[in-house]
Amino acid sequence: MASEEGNSKRVLIIITKPPYTFEHPLGGLYTALALVDKGVKASILLVEDGVYCSLRGQRDGKVSFEDLLYTAHSSGVEILVLNKSLKARGLTREMLSEICKVIDDLNDVVESCDHLLCY
Amino acid sequence: MKVVIKLLLGPYTFEHSEVAVKIAEKALERGAEVILFLYMDGVHCVKKGQKPREFANIEEKIAQLACRGVKVVACMRCATARGYSLEDVVEGSSFEPLHYFAEHVKSADVVITIGK
Numbered sequence: 001m002a003s004e005e006g007n008s009k010r011v012l013i014i015i016t017k018p019p020y021t022f023e024h025p026l027g028g029l030y031t032a033l034a035l036v037d038k039g040v041k042a043s044i045l046l047v048e049d050g051v052y053c054s055l056r057g058q059r060d061g062k063v064s065f066e067d068l069l070y071t072a073h074s075s076g077v078e079i080l081v082l083n084k085s086l087k088a089r090g091l092t093r094e095m096l097s098e099i100c101k102v103i104d105d106l107n108d109v110v111e112s113c114d115h116l117l118c119y
Numbered sequence: 120m121k122v123v124i125k126l127l128l129g130p131y132t133f134e135h136s137e138v139a140v141k142i143a144e145k146a147l148e149r150g151a152e153v154i155l156f157l158y159m160d161g162v163h164c165v166k167k168g169q170k171p172r173e174f175a176n177i178e179e180k181i182a183q184l185a186c187r188g189v190k191v192v193a194c195m196r197c198a199t200a201r202g203y204s205l206e207d208v209v210e211g212s213s214f215e216p217l218h219y220f221a222e223h224v225k226s227a228d229v230v231i232t233i234g235k
Binding site: 009011016023024027030031034035037038039040115117118119 | 125127158159160196216217218220221222224225227230232235
């Protein structure tokens with residue numbers, strides 16, 4: 001466990017589903033926003049089909065998950081994307097929003113969090 | 120010990136709600152403070168008047184948990200999106216914004232999400 005005090009807790013939110021088809025990415029993102037609002041450090045990790053949430057220029061009508069990610073990022077939520085999942089889907093770093101940080105190793109991220117929530 | 124369970128799916132189609140109830144029961148037996156937070160389709164679990172023929176009635180199980188001291192809370196945004204008002208849900212349950220969940224995560228020893 002990374003911390004014992006509530007205010008310095010770190011929560012990792014793993015999103016495994018693509019935007020627009022499922023409510024899960026939205027559910028994870030709203031949870032991250034609520035956590036940072038309460039003083040909890042929150043990171044979103046996009047894996048499996050969740051990496052489609054990080055694509056630049058995406059939009060479904062009036063809703064853009066990219067815009068929502070920007071809102072979360074500006075509120076202090078770290079946006080991480082697993083490189084292995086990107087490569088498996090033929091996606092590259094250049095195709096992603098600039099706020100996303102691509103990571104190769106899960107160990108450091110998982111070990112540094114107090115709680116892990118999956119969506 | 121404080122255990123927060125976040126359930127994302129409704130009853131019967133999947134087994135997730137039964138698993139959430141069982142975890143809540145066991146945590147309660149071990150003396151834990153338990154919060155069952157129903158999120159997204161999880162809010163369907165507290166709908167009044169459920170009559171499943173082939174499955175254990177989740178409404179009854181959740182009502183029993185509430186009687187035994189589990190805080191049963193449905194996400195206000197998710198419940199509103201699905202057309203629920205307080206008259207529609209099990210006695211002992213309530214609606215709270217997502218910030219309620221966030222506040223309890225701060226002091227929780229264990230946080231479990233069920234229904235990915």
